[in-house]
Amino acid sequence: MIQTSTLVVKRELLQSIPFKADLQRHHEWDWLIRASVVPGVGIEFAREPLVIWYAEEQRKSVSSKNHWQYSLSWIQELRTLVTPRAYAAFIMTVVGAIAAREGDRHAFWPLLKEAVWVGRPKPIDLALYLGMWLIPQDGRRQIRALVQSIRDRGAKGRLSET
Structure with a gap:
């Protein structure tokens, strides 16, 4: 599960690789894929949960x-x-x-x-x-x-x- 509010990223990286405003979905994955090909950038996952995110099955979302x-x-x-x-x-x-x-x-x-x-x-x-x-x-x-x-x-x- 990847949710925008759970990403921890340096401001400079977000400024150099902004989120695409025209996407209708997959914003987080799109950004992570594009950022991961930048030399020196890696993706790490915490070994234990640091966030609790509640998702209702029938909730309307983008x-x-x-x-x-x-x-x-x-x-x-x-x-x-x-x-x-x-x-x-x-x-x-x-x-x-x-x-x-x-x-x-x-x-x-x-x-x-x-x-x-x-x-x-x-x-x-x-x-x-x-x-x-x-x-x-x-x-x-x-x-x-x-x-x-x-x-x-x-x-x-x-x-x-x-």
Whole structure:
């Protein structure tokens, strides 16, 4: 999860590589991809959460107003700046999720083809992609809750051992 308010960046870098005002979505990813190719600039992630961000599923946002075709075009434009693995993962987990949520069944095969032929997906990307299309949203919520419950129990067990 990357959210603009969670980025910690030097002012000079933001001034030299500004956010694109004309984008309809993916502002953070776009900026990070463009900044990461600047010599001496790197991306680091904190080892532990430093922010809590609440996202309501049905909340209206700039990102929820666009169709999957916009996201596909955006990543295709940046394809030379990302790895084949990242390209495929974005198409399968982000673009695919939008298309599935919109109920555009005609997107299934073209997106899969683009991800496999142009990118380099991992098995987890394929599994997530298929899950988004084949498992109803309520079923995915139940699976997520079950996985989270298992993780929470594992974390509690590790804490009690220390």
